[in-house]
Amino acid sequence: MAGLEDLYREIILDHYRSPRNRGELPTPPAQRVEGFNPLCGDEVVLFVDLHDGTVADIKVSGQGCSISQSSGSMMTAAVKGKSVAEARALIRRFKGLMSIHEQALGGEADQLDEDGADGAGADDPDVKLGDLEALQGVVKFPVRIKCATLSWNTLTQALDEAPA
Amino acid sequence: MTAVEAGRKAATPLDVARVQADFPILARRVHGQRLVYLDSAASSQKPRAVLDAMARFYETSNANIHRGTYQLAVESTEAYEAARRAVARFVGAPDPRGLVFTKNVTEAINLVAASWGGANLKAGDAVVLTEVEHHANLVPWLMLKDKLGIELRFVPMGEDYTLDLTHLDRLLDGAKLMAFTAMSNVLGTLTPIRRITDAAHAAGALVLVDGAQLVPHVPTDIAALDVDFFGFTGHKMCGPTGIGAMWARPELLEAMPPFLGGGEMIRDVRLDGFTTAEVPTKFEAGTMPFAEAVGLHAAVEYLGALGMDAVREHEVSLTAYALRALKERHGDDITIYGPSEPAMRGGALSFTYKGIHPHDVSQVLDQKGICVRAGHHCAKPLLRRLGVGATTRASFYVYNDESDVDALVEGLSDADDLFSL
Structure with a gap:
């Protein structure tokens, strides 16, 4: 049986209590993209400033549970300063981590295929997850996976919508 | 008091222990714990009948x-x-x-x-x-x-x-x-x-x-x-x-x-x-x-x-107990969204607790076998009006008793232990 300690690792609680890159960025130059989890009312607002193919700056606001908030916080810390290609690779890798159960739940399979989470990159050992590994325990709590992936799906949307 | 009201007062009180025995699902255990079902406003359990x-x-x-x-x-x-x-x-x-x-x-x-x-x-x-x-x-x-x-x-x-x-x-x-x-x-x-x-x-x-x-x-x-x-x-x-x-x-x-x-x-x-x-x-x-x-x-x-008058009386008294017990233990840490007078309300009790997100509250409660609803309860305009994105909701029915309320009151302290800043 999965215990609460599998879900609420110390590093997750740390990001929840002291979220990184919390706030807003002026738009433009940053893009503002909203993500919703209609199931629970969680919402994430991402401000992404893309510059020369790089995530020059990123901020996150909105409201949600410890999992969605900490996942968003960890994500901003992980992609800030990275190239868009590196950010996309990290999204694929993270969603790969979350994918098996998500597909079993039925809801997000299409989105996963679109993101290529099951394709190239999902298991790429060169893409380091670092602290994000702590979120692995979420897959033992299937209804919470959408909390963990909310900000990542929102980032995908931001990258897709970015002017070429 | 009208004759109808007098008749209602005379209704046989609900024998909750007997009622509980009528609901087979209450015998199961969740995470090794007694099932404390507090989500009847979403869907009730079913009696053997x-x-x-x-x-x-x-x-x-x-x-x-x-x-x-x-x-x-x-x-x-x-x-x-x-x-x-x-x-x-x-x-x-x-x-x-x-x-x-x-x-x-x-x-x-x-x-x-x-x-x-x-x-x-x-x-x-x-x-x-x-x-x-x-x-x-x-x-x-x-x-x-x-x-x-x-x-x-x-x-x-x-x-x-x-x-x-x-x-x-x-x-x-x-x-x-x-x-x-x-x-x-x-x-x-x-x-x-x-x-x-x-x-x-x-x-x-x-x-x-x-x-x-x-x-x-x-x-x-x-x-x-x-x-x-x-x-x-x-x-x-x-x-x-x-x-x-x-x-x-x-x-x-x-x-x-x-x-x-x-x-x-x-x-x-x-x-x-x-x-x-x-x-x-x-x-x-x-x-x-x-x-x-x-x-x-x-x-x-x-x-x-069972008698619907008895059902109502039971829920008024259990809701009164819950409102009192939650406030006594958790004071200003808990905000209850609803009338404080039990006679003006039913047994659906929405609250926020210490800024801990309802998903996290309900996850901690689940480990103790306690089932509550967390979210917007399909009433998003109302939640916006209340100025919250989500609440936790405990709701009572014929099979709930004071020990269920006590479990909820205690379970919130566990959430506090885990998430307190």
Whole structure:
């Protein structure tokens, strides 16, 4: 049986209590993209400033549970300063981590295929997850996976919508 | 005290231990813990009597209704119509012909919006709702607004979590329909149904009541309430999923066009047209959930035997205990969204606790076998009005007792231990 300690690792609680890159960025130059989890009312607002193919700056606001908030916080810390290609690779890798159960739940399979989470990159050992590994325990709590992936799906949307 | 009130006071109090023994699911353990089910406002558990009635029906009388002339079909049809009469009686419906079985209250309200609304409303006509409605009593009207251009007006919620009826007459001026919940699924607030109904009728508007949260918990007498449409759902009142009802004045149903078309609801069909069956069958297209109707019949008999006055008394006293226990232990750390006076409310208790997200609260409670709802409770406009994205909701029913409340009170401290900053 999965215990609460599998879900609420110390590093997750740390990001929840002291979220990184919390706030807003002026738009433009940053893009503002909203993500919703209609199931629970969680919402994430991402401000992404893309510059020369790089995530020059990123901020996150909105409201949600410890999992969605900490996942968003960890994500901003992980992609800030990275190239868009590196950010996309990290999204694929993270969603790969979350994918098996998500597909079993039925809801997000299409989105996963679109993101290529099951394709190239999902298991790429060169893409380091670092602290994000702590979120692995979420897959033992299937209804919470959408909390963990909310900000990542929102980032995908931001990258897709970015002017070429 | 009137004679009726005196009679109610004399009702046999609920023997909760005996009631608990009637619900097989309460014997299971979750995460090694006793099951503490506090989510009956979402869906109630089912007593053995309901499960047995449905199994017995499938084992002995199962056949499609209103079709065959053979013995099983006769028994099945009679069981379905007996369920209609029993359910109508349970809610005090003046005439069982007005009781249309539906999938749930959502379908019941959609039936009225599409059929009555489609035939009687035009651009600019006003429908009055309230700020506290469940999406089931919002979205069908928003759909009609998009389709026909009707105007929607909203009775606001006051600071004490009751409806602010100060400007009711102005809101009702020229309106065609007033549609509102009998009891908020978030706040627990009971609506003064008769007062609003009288005001609406005086203004020439019809009245629709969403009784989803009322019928399972409070003695309901549709005739005394004098409403025109009254919807409710089976699975929140010890019955199975897949069956609910819309009671409407038969003369309204007779004048309304059919909702869904198909088998059963017709008198005759030719290749160039059709005529409809008599009410209520006119609104019951396709094979209806007749086994579920048998289950709902058993559910209203079960609740009737407990006595709805006793059910209500039990819930008022348990809600009073919960409000007191939560405040005593958690003080200002807990914010309860709903009336503080138990007599003004039902046993659906929404709260936020120490800024901990309801998902996290409910996850911690789950480890202790405690089932609560976390989220927006299908009432997003109300949650926005309350200024919160989500709440945790504990809701009580006939099988809950003070030990369940104690488990909740204790469980919140566990959430505090884990998430305190």
